[in-house]
Amino acid sequence: MNKHLTAAGAALALISPFLAWTWTPLYPGDLTLYGYPGGSQLVTLVCALTATALLAAPRLAPAGAVRALRAASLAALTTTWVTVVAIAVDLGGVVNLEPGAWLAAGSTALLAVGAHRLPDDTLDPPRPVPRLPRWAEVLVITAVFVLAMYVLTYGITTGSPEEFLAFLPAALFLGRALTVSGLGAALGALTARNRTATAVAALAAALVFPFTQSDGQYTAIADNILIFAAVALGLNIVVGLVGLLDLGYVAFLGTGAYTAALVSGSSFSTLDIGPLPFWATALLGMAVSLVAGIVIGAPTLRLHGDYLAIVTLGFGEIFRITVNNLDGSSGPSLTNGPNGINSVPDINVLGFDFGAEHHILGVEFGRFANYYLLLLAVIALVVFLYSRVGDSRIGRAWIALREDEKAATAMGIEGFRFKLLAFAMGASLAGLAGTVMAHLQTNAVPDNYKFADTAPPNSAFLLAAVVLGGMGTVSGPLVGAALLYLIPAKFEFFSKYQMMLFGLALVVMMIYRPEGLIPDRKRQLEFHEEAVTT
């Protein structure tokens, strides 16, 4: 009975995107066409398809299909209702809804109710997933990354807040469906078996993005996400692996940016150096940030917990205030104070001018696409360093310090030395990202490097990206950074309430999913098995 209800809901939900939801193309995405799903209808279609697949072939889900079906039905429900309500609100009344919209709203509700009345069939442990031949595994990994990139691209390129608002819950609930179905874990095992293939596939999928973009508008967003993500991943060493709360991390990004700006040959630079070749700038930025990391870390890393958090918060602010004052009147002349260092020229590597347009494989690469490629290389380097060092004697020492400092000390780990190493490494990676950032934004100004602001990167957002995404993982901060960049960028009209909503979202998140969106397999146990005593 419930099964039929659910099936009927899914079938009708599948049909509804092919009908018109409103009469006027004024609503973004043009939902007026019959026989051709457009705009947010596509999202409803994908959600309904997922639900149908889970319903028709429950064996697809190794850990049981019903909970995944519920998540998929919620994805369909939320995205559809967001769109339907948005149509009514935008166009001024429910009269603007065509029958297709009513059908979509009703059928997704039916689907959700039906799915939640089905008996739970969770399997613990999950059904074993058959091993595929190697080439097929690589193929699956590639397909998954292409799909992930497609989803991300869809999110980035949504042209209106309404469409993004319809996309977001669908993406989150479908992500949940992936996890509870057991497919997430199976994919994790798959990628763990094929590390190199995974890295290559991820990079290849990411490389496709600029080829799909005709103008720089969305590539610029992607650039900023990549910078944000690189820095968040660096912070993840300090926060996720070693468990140190660093609230002033953005200062190292700033250090890198100022270093790069000073040696860029900009006419605003107070140093008469440069322009240095970019490799030298990058190394210098890393080195200066590394030194800054050691200078800040050496006196503070003997502190624990909240004390460290407060002191790093202080140092972060000291950085901003210092660069604000090194203007020649209230301090030595170095940074031009609040005006910052402007007109930082574009990077030029061996004659390849990042500011100019290039044609690669017949596709036009604008300025932002050029930087996108560079930033991909930066991210690849950061991920490479993070995963190599994280999975080594040093990484084990870091995690041991996080888990139990006293026991780690008793095993012969010099806590201070290893914390300082993590701090320095995190700082230099942030510095590297900073050198690119200065060129991309053509300036280095103090206000870009605050503790908290309405847009990333700033220390609060960086920390949130790590915590929201999942501490101690590689993909967590990447996802966290993408979300935390896109949400404020897409909801600019919310700006008055942004900080409030942001705080609210974090509180909700910490209550319902303290381990982050993409939990560390081991960490997850920590948060959900409080009963185990040690």
Added chain:
Amino acid sequence: MSTLLRADGVTMRFGGLTAVDRVDLTVDSGEIVGLIGPNGAGKTTFFNCLTGLYVPTEGEVRFRGALLPPRPAKVTRAGIARTFQNIRLFAGMTVLENVMVGRHTRTREGLLSAIGRGPRYRRTERESRTVGRELLEFVGLGGHARETARNLSYGGQRRLEIARALASDPGLLLLDEPTAGMNPQETRETEQLVCAIRDRGVAVLVIEHDMRFIMNLCDRVAVLVQGSKLVEGAPADVQADPRVVEAYLGAPQEETA
């Protein structure tokens, strides 16, 4: 038989409280020495002084003749490893990773070799893994290598702590109440394990409240009461000593158990 550990007049004061008061103790190689005493006698504090977690107010500790600096990392490197009274595992790491952390002082792979992963790095990692697995086998956790440490049974966690300590190739192992909270059968298994550890050539200094454990295993027993060493000698003599009985029970009585 050579003296492995020699503690001379070790004293630890916390403000007005003298937790450990001029304690002398030696452990010879191949020995199992017991350290007993009523709750709060200062046994754990004495361990902390030996391993550098506390800097003793007075006194010195020598290991294999050399003065031990009160730095945990140096003590571990010198060859003293320990377990804790309240289990302190790296709960979120796997069982094998816990033991591999124990190899920390015996490996020296730095940042660059972790990034470069040359042949030497790979060999060392492989070795750490092999030693880890061998030790897990030794303490009876062979089948649990990939589990998360916190999911082990209580007895399993205690044995993992021992394996982790052994991973640092110690000459002397300090066990702080290794059978606390165990059932009689697990206690017997731990006894056998401690014997096997001695047979590997590792001397053992063990704090324990279970008198049968002490009687069965120890070559020598020292009794700590209110921070000072009351008596030291063969287990049977110590058990029969009226002063020890008094320290435990407060007045002359019959058997303690």
